[in-house]
Amino acid sequence: MADEQHCEDEHGHDDDHGGGGGGGNTDFLDLEISKVLYSEAEGVTREAFRELLKDAAKRQWQARFGDQIDALAKLAVDELLADVTTNLEIEAKIAARQAAREGVDAKVSALLGGDSGSDADGE
Structure with a gap:
């Protein structure tokens, strides 16, 4: 009796790498497609x-603790929204301060005469 090796490809097809030849262009053949289809049906x-x-389970939770679940969800959402609002306000303040700071840098450069000419005139 010949020792046959079977290998399953990515589509669940069995490729016979051992015994008798199937010839070229037979990759599409799946002689056990009924088993593959049934296995898929079991998984589904x-x-x-x-x-x-x-x-x-959702229905049971809702029936038994619906009001408490709703209140808990409302509390969690309210707290998250408060945090988001606060963070957005902080981001806006930081952006405004950065914009103001850029204006100060330009004023300092103008007061000091820019980058060129100060060393050449002094020496």
Whole structure:
């Protein structure tokens, strides 16, 4: 009995690298496509079940603690919005100060006569 090696490619296809030849241009063949399709169906089914469990859990949380959840969410959002507002105000003050500082630098340069000419006149 020949020892055959099987390798699965990125699409879940089994490539037979051992026994009898399939010839060229046969990469598209998947002689076990029914197994691949069923495996995909199982995965989707499990995912759908998880989604149903998640929806049911949400309904239970909402039924039992809906008012508290809403109040907690409101508090968290209000606090975050207060932080964002404060940060935006601080950023605006920093930007205004940087703009004012640029004006001071230009005034200093004008007062001192710029970069050229002061050493040449003095010596």
